[in-house]
Amino acid sequence: MKHISKYFTGVKANDDINIELRQGEVLALLGENGAGKTTLMNILFGIYKADSGEILINGEKAHISSPHDALKYGVGMVQQHFTLVPSFTTAENIVLGLKELGFIPKTKNVESRIEELGKRYGLPVNPRAKVWTLSVGEKQRIEILKLLYTGAKILILDEPTAVLTPQEAEALFEAVRKMVADGASVIFISHKLDEVMEVSDRVTVLRSGKVVGTANTAEITKNDLARMMVGREVILDIEKPEVEIGKKVLEINNLKVKNDKGLIAVNGISLEIRAGEVLGIAGVAGNGQRELAEAVYGLRRAESGKVLLNGKDITNLSVSRRIREGIAYIPEDRKETATCPDLSVANNLFLKNTITRLVNSTHYFVDRKKIMEKASELIESYSIMTPSPKMPVKLLSGGNIQKVVLARELSTSPSLIIASHPTRGLDIGAMEFVYRTLLEQKKRGAAILLLAGELYEIFRLSDRVAVIYEGEIAGYAPPDPAYIEEIGLMMGGSKKAGEAR
Ligand SMILES: Nc1ncnc2c1ncn2[C@@H]1O[C@H](COP(=O)(O)OP(=O)(O)OP(=O)(O)O)[C@@H](O)[C@H]1O
Ligand SMILES: [Mg+2]
Incomplete structure (x- = not known):
């Protein structure tokens, strides 16, 4: 992409950008929130038209003014927010994409081809499942298979791991390595420096719409990248303040909650959080975290059990009453909820x-x-x-x-904060800011229920860690890396009731 510029009212999202992607490599695109990464990729995928500049593919000028054109050039993109039709099955969603391209395949044939591709790349999906019943990890696998199905050779993945569990991310990297081995080239956007170090061959860093620099991954360190991104040193090891733990703020007694499919997702959970205390809930996604958070906030009905806030029974209160009682909620889904x-x-x-x-x-x-x-x-x-x-x-x-x-x-000054993946999608500078803000709330005396996918985030903020497995608290552990193995075992369901309460 040569001399690409794109203006929006009041913003220069891309300012004379030059980037280069080589055959068979993974190029990581890095930069602060709003640096212009998605815009640049939207231009390559034909969603936006650049105000100036040109795109060359295999040395020839490419005319891309729609995703349809992009796919003809073999360029495919998994967008930052998914684009699937929830009421369709996996295969139907893929057929929908192909129709755009002028193929009208039989759904049956598509189903078997998806299974084949899924096996080849280690991205298992059920072609006959309705998309709304699937986890985010599965949805993302469909988006990727959709591209592979069309034979895309340049794959753009915009923050693919933001919504994945660490295990799912590992599987994705394996798939990326296979794609590259098959001759594809991948552009990978992520804020997680460890991932960039692990999966990319080269890194290009953007800041305020401009290229700051490009480097071979093997020749740089994480700290170099952080500095290039933010323009200053970033300290992610923020100290937890000493806070006196106060009165009981949240008390949950034997709570049972159903999920969207009508199955029990929270199966008799009891816990408490006191003022000034952060309780981190560790667990593999889909073990009842979402339902637990929604039941405490009032978005989901409790089948049985009780939720008390500052000693008051709020089990059957409306959401607005609960907000008035002092609950704040950071949901996992920023665009829908x-x-x-x-x-x-x-x-x-x-x-x-x-x-x-x-x-x-x-x-x-x-x-x-x-x-x-x-x-x-x-x-x-x-x-x-x-x-x-x-x-x-x-x-x-x-x-x-x-x-x-x-x-x-x-x-506001809530007495309880339910924070679900609070730093998802944030660059490291913003992450540092969120950690500080949450810890300030703790200092002020808020109780915090933290649900996060990543253990390092839980360790950094929590006073205690509870592990959730199949809707139950499998046990507690101190927020100490020495307990990683014990926590991991509990997360996988092979150990019950940690001793360290
Ligand atoms: N359609 C649009 N209209 C107006 N402004 C836009 C539009 N799309 C993007 N922008 C602006 O362009 C800038 C770059 O946004 P972009 O989405 O490319 O950032 P990003 O690097 O992907 O950030 P993030 O890491 O947060 O996803 C932002 O200031 C954004 O508000
Ligand atoms: Mg983006």
Whole structure:
């Protein structure tokens, strides 16, 4: 891609970018939230048209003005947010993509070919399953198989591991290595430096729409990358403050909750969290974490059992009553649950204002001027990259959408914070900021229920770690790497009830 520039109102998303992808390599694309990575890839995949610059494929000028064109050149992309039709099966979704290209294959043939491809690349999927019943890991495998099915030779993966468990990420890397061995070239976007070091051959770093530099992965260190990305040193080892643990804030007694399929997902969980305490829940995704969080927040009904907040029974209260009682929630899904994508940044920041009263409005009128003022303050303090508070949230970069959610949830003074993957999709500078903010809330006396996929995040923030397995607490452990093995065993269901309570 040569001299690529792309302007949006108020932003230079790509500013004279030159990048090069060689046959059979994995090129990692790195950069802060809003640096322009997705925009650049959207140009290569034909979703956006560059304002200037050109794309050359095998030395020839490529004319790409739609994903359809891109696929003809063998360019395929797995987008940052999935594009599958939930009510269709795996195979039907793939057929849908192929129809676009002018093939009309028989669903039966597609099914067997998907199984074959899945086996070859170690990406197992069930071709006859409806997409809505699948986990995010499975959905992503379908997106990748969709590309492989079309014979794409240049594969763009935009933050593919943000939603995966470490085991799923490992399997994805294996598949990437096979693709490359088969002659494909891969562009891989990630904020996780360990992954970039593991899977890429070369790295190109972007900052504010410009290329900062390109390097051979073997010749650089993680710290070099961090510095290139952020332009300064990043300290991720933030010390936990000494905080006096106070009164009981959250108490859950023998809670049972069903999942969307009507099966028991939380199977009799009891736990408590005190003021100033962070309880980290470790577990493989899909073991009841989501249902637990939603039941505490009131999005999901409790089949039986009790939830108490500051001693008060809230089991059957509405969500708005629970917010008023002081619960904040950072859901795992920022586009479907956490924000209204078409509303402005300001409106998303103050969605709950009728309840939280962050801006003093009267009962009947919203004080728009004050909301704009306060929004600008939050945008500033959370470094949300947006040209204006009036920008629809869906036009922000992935990480900046996450920051809007964090700003809304953490700017009040909740007594309980449910944080589900709070740093998902954030660059390392923003991650550092979120850790500090959560720890400040802890210092202030908030109780925090932390659900995260990665143990290092849980260790860094938690006072105690509970392991969830098949909807039950398998045991507790201290947040100490010395206990990794014990925690791992409990996560896999092969050990019950850790001693260290
Ligand atoms: N359709 C659009 N309209 C207006 N602005 C846009 C649009 N798409 C992207 N932008 C802006 O362009 C900039 C670059 O965004 P981009 O999504 O490329 O960032 P990114 O590097 O992928 O970040 P992240 O790591 O957070 O995903 C951001 O400021 C974003 O708000
Ligand atoms: Mg992006």
